[in-house]
Structure formats: C-alpha cells, structure tokens
Amino acid sequence: MGAEGGRVRVEPTAKRIRAQSGGQTVVDTHRALLVWETPYYPVYYLPAADLRTELINPDAVTYPGGDDRLREHVRLDWAAMDAWFEEDEEVFVHPRDPGVRIDVLASSRRVRIEADGVVVADSSAPRLLFETNLPVRYYLPKLDVRMELLEPSDTVTHCPYKGSARYWSLRIGDQLYPDLAWSYPTPVPESAKIAGLIAIPQERVQLYVDGQQAG
Structure with a gap:
C-alpha cells in the first residue's frame, strides 16, 4: 500500500x-x-x-x-x-471521505462564459459549489445558458458526493468541445441545490466572475 x-x-x-x-x-x-x-x-x-x-x-x-x-x-x-x-x-465510485465538504451557495455575482469569442452563458444567479481540494464550480440556470450551442452526449459520470452527471458537447461553427458541460438532474440530497443546473469548467473556456477571469 x-x-x-x-x-x-x-x-x-x-x-x-x-x-x-x-x-x-x-x-x-x-x-x-x-x-x-x-x-x-x-x-x-x-x-x-x-x-x-x-x-x-x-x-x-x-x-x-x-x-x-x-x-x-x-x-x-x-x-x-x-x-x-x-x-x-x-x-458510488468510492467511499465518501469524512474530510471532504461540499457547500452550495446562491450568489448574485455575474458569471459570463465565452469560448472562441462567443458568449455561451451569462448569469447573475449562479450557484457556487465549493468542494474540498477542488476548484470552485459555477452552476448556472439553463435559461442563462445558450442551450442551442450544446449537443447531448452519451457520457455519464458518477460522484460519491453529488450523484450522476450527464454531459453536453459545445459546438461553435466547426469547432466541437466534447463533453464540455455537465449537469446533475437528480443529485444526492447534500447537493440538491445544483439539480438541473449547468456547469462549464473554467479550465476549458474563458469564465469571468464580475468581470474578472477565473483561473
């Protein structure tokens, strides 16, 4: 070991x-x-x-x-x-670590997401998910996401702290970003506040919070 x-x-x-x-x-x-x-x-x-x-x-x-x-x-x-x-x-996946904490907080901070210069999402009602040892994730209402740019994927992943996630790929012109966005339709009770919201990781796009790019 x-x-x-x-x-x-x-x-x-x-x-x-x-x-x-x-x-x-x-x-x-x-x-x-x-x-x-x-x-x-x-x-x-x-x-x-x-x-x-x-x-x-x-x-x-x-x-x-x-x-x-x-x-x-x-x-x-x-x-x-x-x-x-x-x-x-x-x-699912592995035992829950008693040292891992998840907090989901409602926020009024403006979150804007761009890819290839195209605005993919713009929201002033995000939910911020803070998970021990991981980057903050910004979950946005579908009404604030350009869903016409997202194509459903067959990918499903599982998390012991959040549940099962389904994915979308982002298409802008001829450029495809596979499995870029995800959502938890029916998360576990501890993460219920992100149910049905869309997350797009800041590592793969340009994500701005109140005008400042998030790393």
Whole structure:
C-alpha cells in the first residue's frame, strides 16, 4: 500500500457498510475501516469474519500484509460489486471521505462564459459549489445558458458526493468541445441545490466572475 514508510492513514467508521453482488449481500458490517491507499480518497477494509466468501469471486478480494492495523481485514474490488451502501444510502465510485465538504451557495455575482469569442452563458444567479481540494464550480440556470450551442452526449459520470452527471458537447461553427458541460438532474440530497443546473469548467473556456477571469 503506497504510503511513505509503508504506513497509510487508517480510520474506523461508525457507518454500517454493505455490498451486494448477484442480488446477494456479501458483506454487512459495522466494523469497517477507511484506508487511504492513495492521497485522494479512501477505500473500505472489511472484517474478514463479516464476509460471505462463498458468494465472492476470490479474485475480487485483497488481503493486506505488513500492517497490523489491518489484520483480519480484506478489501473488495469496488467495481466487482453491484452496489455499495453506507447505512441505507447507495454510494458510488468510492467511499465518501469524512474530510471532504461540499457547500452550495446562491450568489448574485455575474458569471459570463465565452469560448472562441462567443458568449455561451451569462448569469447573475449562479450557484457556487465549493468542494474540498477542488476548484470552485459555477452552476448556472439553463435559461442563462445558450442551450442551442450544446449537443447531448452519451457520457455519464458518477460522484460519491453529488450523484450522476450527464454531459453536453459545445459546438461553435466547426469547432466541437466534447463533453464540455455537465449537469446533475437528480443529485444526492447534500447537493440538491445544483439539480438541473449547468456547469462549464473554467479550465476549458474563458469564465469571468464580475468581470474578472477565473483561473
């Protein structure tokens, strides 16, 4: 496990953790550990005694070595499971990090977005989403976005803190910006205030807030 000196961050969680595969619950535990094997997000390590090993492909199970804190725990391949739950709420992509916070704030700051010199959006009613360790994102009402420039994409991504996002590509003349804009039609409750709004990342366009370009 990749941390300096072989040590990783390990924290217990009080949440009930369940995983399902093939319509069966393969683990149901109140004793999971959150382990940061990478700097960016945690994974679950689960007591081996709480695992129904007869229902799991052995290739989906990782047994840690060299760290006494993880003795008698195992890690399941996230993608090999059909669904994961924290308490009774399904979680996606990876476990939620207790150190990550999301704030969605209504604002009256003017947000203007341009691409190739064309104004794509102009709004004085954005919602600003602040997520730990990530750039602020500006979510705009569809009425303030030139939706005629956006073409629906088949792309769907998932976020453990916001839900499932659907995408649009931006077309200006012959120039196509694939999967430039996204929206969460039915976000998780914590991010409900961005439901149906459109986000376009400032890294790929010129985004101005009260006349100043956002980096």
